[in-house]
Amino acid sequence: MDGARGSESRTERAWIVETPGPVARGPLRAVRRPVPEPGPGEVRVRVEACGVCRTDLHLAEGDLAPHRPGTVPGHEVVGRVDAAGANATRFALGDRIGIAWLRHTCGECKYCAAGHENLCPNSAYTGWDADGGFAEHAVAPEEFAYPLPNGTDPEHLAPLLCAGIIGYRALERAELPPGGRLGIYGFGASAHLAAQVALARGATVHVMTRAEPARRLALALGAASAQGTYEPPPERLDSAIVFAPVGDVVPAALEALDRAGTLALAGIHLTDVPVLNYQRHLFYERQIRSVTANTRRDGTEFLRTAADIGLEVTTTPYPLDRADRALADLAADRVHGAAVLLPD
The missing domain is CATH 3.90.180.10 (Medium-chain alcohol dehydrogenases, catalytic domain)
Known part of the structure; x- marks a missing residue:
């Protein structure tokens, strides 16, 4: 052709x-x-x-x-x-x-x-x-x-x-257990799609973001809570994803994790992360994982998932x-x- x-x-x-x-x-x-x-x-x-x-x-x-x-x-x-x-x-x-x-x-x-x-x-x-x-x-x-x-x-x-595919990969990297508690930091294009995938899998989702319209959207999509970026969620988290490109958010997200929790950093760019306190932020086998681009398999799986659950964009x-x-x-x-x- x-x-x-x-x-x-x-x-x-x-x-x-x-x-x-x-x-x-x-x-x-x-x-x-x-x-x-x-x-x-x-x-x-x-x-x-x-x-x-x-x-x-x-x-x-x-x-x-x-x-x-x-x-x-x-x-x-x-x-x-x-x-x-x-x-x-x-x-x-x-x-x-x-x-x-x-x-x-x-x-x-x-x-x-x-x-x-x-x-x-x-x-x-x-x-x-x-x-x-x-x-x-x-x-x-x-x-x-x-x-x-x-x-x-x-x-x-x-x-x-991109927003959808990267959010999907970040969710996979966050190792959210079945029926787990997920924290999302920042609630823009990628986050509002990843949240819906997590909710469809039976997760409880808590959103931390600075913009009031974004908090309203999170609640409308089914989030259990929505509060300011640095406010603690109402319960400990099994997993969290930082979508905001702000390194200062990382300590707050780590502190919100339960024991053995996983934090995924979804952005391609992040401002400098402040010094972490080992006992406060990382002890009890909390872990941080970065997210780098995606594979074509991620894209194919996500697009199929989006169609199956009727993702609201x-x-x-x-x-x-x-x-x-x-x-x-x-x-x-x-x-x-x-x-x-x-x-x-």
């Missing part, structure tokens, strides 16, 4: 990270660029929706060092295949697919061989190593794309592709032309649920 011809002279709207820095200084710049062409084994989609992830904010502000100049952010991409490169046969033109954060692994290193492709030293990422979905078209290797259903609004599919939509506003609102905690860009 080869639908890649005929767009060489066309241009499209896109946003690039020009000079990383505080979002108030406008690190995103709107541009017109040639419509990208898929290479061998790649497909191109006409973007229907693209989620705005906190990782995009970290890239724009320089918390993540840019891997290339002028990168188009966005790695929660939903679109219809409209072109394919040589030897790309997995999808047909018109298929709806998702493009996520992980876009390449070597498949040969010891990590890939052991099923830990998220740790591959030669991995590459959408919106960091290659252009993402803050544009009208996006290109990705077909082997790293996910088939998506036709009957769901693209706006509510987009956050599943809360979004705040923005037109593509307001991507800079979406990023600023995310930085200021003004986004309800997940921010999503809609090109049309």
Whole structure:
């Protein structure tokens, strides 16, 4: 299949990270660029929706060092295949697919061989190593794309592709026992999805977050309690996940754990963690586990789970032309649920 011809002279709207820095200084710049062409084994989609992830904010502000100049952010991409490169046969033109954060692994290193492709030293990422979905078209290797259903609004599919997948992996890393007590610190795009998976598994969920609208959302979704970020939950926790990119939260989360509890740190970036007190924070075999990207198996399992439990995705939509506003609102905690860009 080869639908890649005929767009060489066309241009499209896109946003690039020009000079990383505080979002108030406008690190995103709107541009017109040639419509990208898929290479061998790649497909191109006409973007229907693209989620705005906190990782995009970290890239724009320089918390993540840019891997290339002028990168188009966005790695929660939903679109219809409209072109394919040589030897790309997995999808047909018109298929709806998702493009996520992980876009390449070597498949040969010891990590890939052991099923830990998220740790591959030669991995590459959408919106960091290659252009993402803050544009009208996006290109990705077909082997790293996910088939998506036709009957769901693209706006509510987009956050599943990173916020959902990473939240799912963080939940697995937190080793929540059956019917256990889970604490969630920060309640944005990823957390509100992970909470629903935990609730569907019979967990009791307690949410600690600074924003009052987020606390209301947590309670509406079924959380047993919702309080301020540094307030203790009403009972000891078997597991906890820190979604907030704030290292100061870690001691509070550890202190809330019961004996043998596990804390998972879900973010790709975290400010410095304060000095921990061994007896107060770590004794009784409490443990901390980091979360690094995801495997394709995580993505497949999560998307199946999301469909099975009827996940409720809360979004705040923005037109593509307001991507800079979406990023600023995310930085200021003004986004309800997940921010999503809609090109049309």
